[in-house]
Amino acid sequence: MESFVAIDKKTESIRWQNIAYENALKPPLGMALESALLTTYSAEMPAIVAALRALGGFAEGEGKLGPRGLAQTLEQVRGRVKIAVQRGRLRSNTRARIAGILDQFVYEVGMDEAEGSWHPKMALVHFRPKKGAQLEDNDCWRLWMGSRNLVAAENAELGLCLESTDGRRGHDVQGLDEAATWLAMRSGYDEKAARTLRLQLTKLRWTLPEGCYTVSLKHHEGQAGTGKLPDPPQRIDEVIVVSPFLDVSTVRTLGKWGGDSVARTIVSTEEWLSKIEISSASPLAHYARVLAMSKPEEADEAIFGDALEEMEEENDIAYRRLHAKLLGVRHGKSCTLWMGSANATERGWRGRNVELTAKIEATVQMWRGLENWTNDLREVDRAALRTLIDSETETQKKLNQERNRLAAAWDAKLVFEGDRTVLVANSDLHPHDLAVELSVRLLTHPDMKVWPRGQDRLVLAQTRLADRTAFVCVNLRHIDGATAEWVQCCMVDPPLGDDRDTAAIGEYLAARGASADS
Numbered sequence: 043m044e045s046f047v048a049i050d051k052k053t054e055s056i057r058w059q060n061i062a063y064e065n066a067l068k069p070p071l072g073m074a075l076e077s078a079l080l081t082t083y084s085a086e087m088p089a090i091v092a093a094l095r096a097l098g099g100f101a102e103g104e105g106k107l108g109p110r111g112l113a114q115t116l117e118q119v120r121g122r123v124k125i126a127v128q129r130g131r132l133r134s135n136t137r138a139r140i141a142g143i144l145d146q147f148v149y150e151v152g153m154d155e156a157e158g159s160w161h162p163k164m165a166l167v168h169f170r171p172k173k174g175a176q177l178e179d180n181d182c183w184r185l186w187m188g189s190r191n192l193v194a195a196e197n198a199e200l201g202l203c204l205e206s207t208d209g210r211r212g213h214d215v216q217g218l219d220e221a222a223t224w225l226a227m228r229s230g231y232d233e234k235a236a237r238t239l240r241l242q243l244t245k246l247r248w249t250l251p252e253g254c255y256t257v258s259l260k261h262h263e264g265q266a267g268t269g270k271l272p273d274p275p276q277r278i279d280e281v282i283v284v285s286p287f288l289d290v291s292t293v294r295t296l297g298k299w300g301g302d303s304v305a306r307t308i309v310s311t312e313e314w315l316s317k318i319e320i321s322s323a324s325p326l327a328h329y330a331r332v333l334a335m336s337k338p339e340e341a342d343e344a345i346f347g348d349a350l351e352e353m354e355e356e357n358d359i360a361y362r363r364l365h366a367k368l369l370g371v372r373h374g375k376s377c378t379l380w381m382g383s384a385n386a387t388e389r390g391w392r393g394r395n396v397e398l399t400a401k402i403e404a405t406v407q408m409w410r411g412l413e414n415w416t417n418d419l420r421e422v423d424r425a426a427l428r429t430l431i432d433s434e435t436e437t438q439k440k441l442n443q444e445r446n447r448l449a450a451a452w453d454a455k456l457v458f459e460g461d462r463t464v465l466v467a468n469s470d471l472h473p474h475d476l477a478v479e480l481s482v483r484l485l486t487h488p489d490m491k492v493w494p495r496g497q498d499r500l501v502l503a504q505t506r507l508a509d510r511t512a513f514v515c516v517n518l519r520h521i522d523g524a525t526a527e528w529v530q531c532c533m534v535d536p537p538l539g540d541d542r543d544t545a546a547i548g549e550y551l552a553a554r555g556a557s558a559d560s
Contacts, residue, residue: 056410066165066186066203067096073169073182074099078123081164081225081398083383084131085148085192087141087529093192094119094147097167109554113547116143120543123147125192126229128160130449132529134485134515135194140550142486142511143543149230150531151396154450156443158264158394163190163383166222168242182206183246185218187259187382187398189367197338197365200284200381202400204248204257212247213256219243221261221398228396255376255403262384264396271391272380272401274299277373281306282412283329284368285386286338288314290321292386296369297328307331307416310386311338311364315422316430326424333419335364370412377409378402441518441526444473448480448516455533456484458510463502465514465532470498477521485513485529508545510538 069075075097091112098115129150134141151160165186188201204215223240231239250257262269271292278300283293288310297306306329308315315334319326326332367390369380382399384390390397402408448471457464465482472480472495481490482500486509493500512534517527 056407057414058411061201061203063186063190063199063201064092064096066184066201067093067167069097069099069169070182072172074172075119075122076168076170076181078119078165078167079222079226079229079231080123080125080192081127081160081162081229082125082192083128083159083161083163084133085125085127086133086135086194087144088135089192089194090125090144090147091141092194093125093165094123097123109551112140113551116543116547120146124149124229124231126151126160126225127192128153128155129452130155130445130528130530132513132531133193133527134513134529137488138550139486139509140546142484142509142513143546145512145531145538146543148531151228152450152452153264153394153396155446156450158266158389158396160228160264161383161390161395162225162261162398163188164222164225164398166226183243185215185222185248187400189365189381189383191365195338195363197363198335200366200368202251202257202381202402204250206246207249209247211249213250215248216256216258217261218248218259221259224261224263225396225398253405253408255405257403258401260399260401262391262395262397262399264394266394267392269392269397271295272369275371275373275378278304278371279374280304280370280372280409282309282368282370282416283307283386284309284364284366284370286311286314286335286364286367287385287387287390288318289387289389290318290323290325291388292391293318294323294325294328296386297325299371305330307333309333309335309364309416309419311335312422312427312430313337313433316427317432319424319427326427331416332422332424332427333416334422335419336362338363338365368412370409372406372409375406377404377406379404379408379412435524437520437522437524438526440475441478441520441524444475444478444518445526445528448473448518449528449530452530452532454514454530455535456512456514457535458505461504463505465493465500465502467498473518475520479519479521481517481519483515483517484509485511485515490515490517506545507542508549510534510542512538 078097095115098118125147126149129152153160167184169182183206185204186201190199190201219240223236226239227236281299281304283296308329312334367385371378379402380399384397384399389395453469454465454467480493482493483490512531513529514532516530519525
């Protein structure tokens with residue numbers, strides 16, 4: 043795998059590399075996918091397809107996938123991939139009905155976001171040699187973990203990629219087998235599959251990125267009070283904190299690491315830096331440099347095929363929206379980095395979020411790459427931060443609260459009958475706020491239908507086999523016009539099988555034209 047840090051020989055500058063996430067999922071030459079577990083807080087349909095096509099051997103920069111290529115990819119990865127996402131954080135971003143069959147890959151983790159979120163970002167992939175390959179006995183495993191959700195938005199992210207290697211040359215990664223197995227159990231693996239996974243992982247050794255001495259993983263299980271911020275090293279010369287979301291107590295604690303003589307830098311968004319600055323504690327005073335980037339974005343609505351093309355990345359894109367999370371300490375000619383999914387918040391490190399974090403001991407060259415990145419960012423005036431206004435309206439906050447509550451309580455089942463489809467709820471799924479209206483549609487149908495209050499079922503249009511899916515689009519509309527929309531998974535009756543996939547793919551190929559791959 044490519045190293046974490048690259049040195050530009052012309053300028054002798056050290057920079058961290060920009061490597062496409064999808065390329066970390068692509069099978070090595072002569073190998074094919076055996077299984078993959080992807081965990082993410084949020085996900086979008088085009089990004090799911092991009093991940094599946096990479097796992098099927100078709101990575102970024104290799105041209106358009108095409109209808110037949112998409113059909114072949116889905117066939118190759120069927121039954122081999124599980125994507126665990128926070129319930130209520132799946133978006134469609136497509137008008138293509140073929141997206142309905144992606145339900146077989148998605149597993150929703152039903153955490154109530156009022157208390158804590160499913161927040162780890164990981165891809166654990168197992169490859170096997172193809173039949174007739176030169177080294178048929180050597181499997182390959184790859185682990186990616188970091189800050190990136192399974193979305194198409196182009197934010198500044200941070201990730202670590204490890205690949206298994208021969209035991210004599212590789213390194214142990216402490217905590218990897220325990221963390222991966224626990225996340226697998228929460229992602230719907232049964233006990234037998236989880237035990238098999240752990241047994242396989244305990245036998246592996248890994249290649250570390252250039253400049254890394256050791257790497258260890260730790261997962262936070264989402265039990266309040268069971269996690270904590272890392273213990274700071276005894277010697278600290280510099281501190282860098284990178285996080286798009288902050289809270290006062292965590293920023294204050296990190297601002298005291300190492301005492302008054304330590305040079306500290308914090309990188310966040312103006313919105314959250316402002317919230318910290320206007321607090322009575324004013325912990326930003328402990329940081330010599332306060333740097334800002336734009337808040338992370340979500341991808342715009344896009345047609346399915348176009349979104350795949352738009353997700354091609356170039357190595358020199360200057361990402362200006364922040365989503366990376368990192369705590370870094372330099373001590374002499376080495377450094378310690380904690381990176382992964384946890385923001386610099388109580389909820390991320392000590393609260394009820396499920397998180398995954400890597401601790402990396404590395405050379406000072408790794409630190410110089412991080413420093414050079416921060417040197418390109420904009421320093422903000424703390425006084426100006428006190429004048430910023432929260433961009434999120436009260437209505438939007440209320441809608442988000444309703445979405446989180448409804449997503450956590452969702453227990454609806456889709457019943458496919460001969461002449462109609464019925465959505466049946468076992469509990470009251472309507473918004474508590476009487477100013478908010480609930481509407482629902484099948485992902486494969488365009489028309490939203492209002493779900494009247496007091497009713498436990500909603501009759502939808504007749505659904506052909508090719509259009510059947512476990513996905514429904516849920517829409518909340520406030521009386522003032524503000525909306526929130528997401529995709530929800532449902533139980534289905536009767537179960538969806540291979541015949542649904544065959545019908546949907548056949549119709550998709552016929553509609554797009556068999557020659558579209560040329």
